[in-house]
Amino acid sequence: MVDDQTSNIEVVTALLERANYEVVPALSGEEVLEHCLRRTPSLVLLDMRMPVMDGFEVCEHLRANPRTADVPIIFLTAARERESVIQGFQHGAVDYVTKPFVAEELLARVKTHVELKRARDHLALVAQERADLTQIVAHDLKNPLSSILFAVDLLERGKDSPEKMAAEVRESAKHCLSFIDSYLGRWAKSQDLRKVEITPLRLAPVVRGTVDSFALLSQEREMKVSADIVEDPEVLGNATAIRHVLENLISNALRYAPRGSEVTVRCETGRSGMARVSVADRGPGVPRERQQQLFKRYVRLQADSEVQHASGLGLAISKEEITRMSGHLWYEDRENGGAVFSFVLPLAGKAAPRP
Ligand SMILES: Nc1ncnc2c1ncn2[C@@H]1O[C@H](COP(=O)(O)OP(=O)(O)OP(=O)(O)O)[C@@H](O)[C@H]1O
Ligand SMILES: [Mg+2]
Numbered sequence: 001m002v003d004d005q006t007s008n009i010e011v012v013t014a015l016l017e018r019a020n021y022e023v024v025p026a027l028s029g030e031e032v033l034e035h036c037l038r039r040t041p042s043l044v045l046l047d048m049r050m051p052v053m054d055g056f057e058v059c060e061h062l063r064a065n066p067r068t069a070d071v072p073i074i075f076l077t078a079a080r081e082r083e084s085v086i087q088g089f090q091h092g093a094v095d096y097v098t099k100p101f102v103a104e105e106l107l108a109r110v111k112t113h114v115e116l117k118r119a120r121d122h123l124a125l126v127a128q129e130r131a132d133l134t135q136i137v138a139h140d141l142k143n144p145l146s147s148i149l150f151a152v153d154l155l156e157r158g159k160d161s162p163e164k165m166a167a168e169v170r171e172s173a174k175h176c177l178s179f180i181d182s183y184l185g186r187w188a189k190s191q192d193l194r195k196v197e198i199t200p201l202r203l204a205p206v207v208r209g210t211v212d213s214f215a216l217l218s219q220e221r222e223m224k225v226s227a228d229i230v231e232d233p234e235v236l237g238n239a240t241a242i243r244h245v246l247e248n249l250i251s252n253a254l255r256y257a258p259r260g261s262e263v264t265v266r267c268e269t270g271r272s273g274m275a276r277v278s279v280a281d282r283g284p285g286v287p288r289e290r291q292q293q294l295f296k297r298y299v300r301l302q303a304d305s306e307v308q309h310a311s312g313l314g315l316a317i318s319k320e321e322i323t324r325m326s327g328h329l330w331y332e333d334r335e336n337g338g339a340v341f342s343f344v345l346p347l348a349g350k351a352a353p354r355p
Pocket of ligand 2: 248251252312313314315
């Protein structure tokens with residue numbers, strides 16, 4: 001609520017607080033802009049006639065800042081000022097209330113615009129979640145589809161036994177279908193699409209299974225991916241999500257490390273009292289100045305032409321998935337050259353006892 005008259009602020013504050021709104025008073029345009037920088041309000045009630053910075057100028061500043069651009073502004077104006085009503089709308093306000101206020105009218109307008117803003121924000125969030133999810137599903141289908149393509153390629157060239165290749169194609173296609181089923185299923189049930197079900201599970205079988213699924217792709221790169229199972233900790237997590245993350249890390253290692261080199265996936269109980277999995281390669285690693293950006297969406301560190309089908313999403317998605325399982329994912333340089341991407345997950349035994 002912005003007004004240079006303290007008495008107006010007091011009346012409106014009392015009225016809105018009685019209706020359970022939280023009111024932050026400001027006596028000038030400068031003050032409200034400062035408040036808005038600290039915390040984005042659900043609505044601004046703005047007096048138009050103020051010394052120094054008037055309401056119209058405040059509107060312009062609020063609209064110009066992406067954080068406050070869609071905050072509804074209701075302006076307060078004297079009944080005789082028809083001109084400023086039009087001007088207020090032209091500056092982006094959504095409604096106005098004439099002074100002296102009628103309490104019910106002010107409350108009704110505030111309520112309507114706060115609810116509209118909440119509905120809009122919710123829709124925007126849902127749209128964003130769905131867009132994110134579409135990207136994730138598309139991204140996750142790339143690994144099994146690449147395996148299928150390579151198996152078909154080997155079949156055509158008669159390089160390996162047809163039965164082995166058929167089994168490979170079947171496994172990868174099943175993998176694709178189960179992804180799609182699980183997302184469509186959750187979509188149909190309108191469940192929170194990003195929520196993962198957390199259960200206690202053994203880590204080693206997930207690591208081994210994922211490493212095995214890269215047999216063909218590593219062969220194509222003349223590389224070897226091996227599992228180094230030091231321990232088999234029981235963690236709290238989601239097997240599908242852990243598998244996605246490992247697939248992203250292993251496919252990166254295969255992509256960015258040189259042909260003929262080795263990739264090691266290690267599974268152990270870390271020093272931190274959490275389970276730790278790391279994927280180590282003998283590639284170029286990541287220069288220190290680029291490490292900060294690695295986990296941001298669409299960040300790629302080399303020219304587009306160098307690597308096919310890369311979108312710069314894998315690490316960002318992986319980090320989000322690990323964080324959702326209360327874990328942590330990070331990068332380190334490998335001794336004697338190469339990259340190590342590691343993640344830790346909470347041990348099942350360490351779960352907080354139920355109250
Ligand atoms: N093991 C690695 N060694 C060196 N650089 C890496 C390694 N893993 C990732 N990077 C760098 O980090 C960038 C981001 O990786 P990320 O997996 O997020 O995207 P991407 O591999 O480019 O595309 P995709 O969306 O298909 O995974 C890569 O483009 C690459 O430059
Ligand atoms: Mg990647």
